[in-house]
Amino acid sequence: TQLLEQSPQFLSIQEGENLTVYCNSSSVFSSLQWYRQEPGEGPVLLVTVVTGGEVKKLKRLTFQFGDARKDSSLHITAAQPGDTGLYLCADTGGGNKLTFGTGTQLKVEL
């Protein structure tokens, strides 16, 4: 059974700071998706990465897929309160379902 571990579990920072969160898998990802979930809402897809070493940018968010496709990172530059939420990585290779990671709860304070 694939295990997706995310770190840190919790992160509280001040507005304007930079941060990086990580997603590590016990096996190779088929492809990896990052979702953000705000309180009271369902998760929303941010990005899909497919190729080892791939880097994608979405405004202040930079997503990197490890060369061996067993890990990924999400870097946020100059965090804002609107970035607050639960960040989830997910592997698309579990047959009929996405396998989600344990999540990183991010809080950005003024």
Place this chain on the structure above:
Amino acid sequence: GAGVSQSPSNKVTEKGKDVELRCDPISGHTALYWYRQSLGQGLEFLIYFQGNSAPDKSGLPSDRFSAERTGGSVSTLTIQRTQQEDSAVYLCASSLGVGRELFFGEGSRLTVL
């Protein structure tokens, strides 16, 4: 509506009662998923429907849990004889197919007293 709709948004029930949770997916989406999320945690897969194929029930935690999808659209998740450990947010998602982006509803928060 344009998104995935779930009802009820909140449900409080007594231990031992049965509950039904409803999901109305995005029109045209052939795939429908149910996930469970405990407070602040990741998502636990429960069940998956794809078109007219037999559902993937591999994530259902016990035989008290069942789900159906009528006419390839609306789905109902039923939990019989609820237990306190069933308390969680139950999320429904739909997509155009396997490996495609999942669109989630806002969830149904279940509290079993």
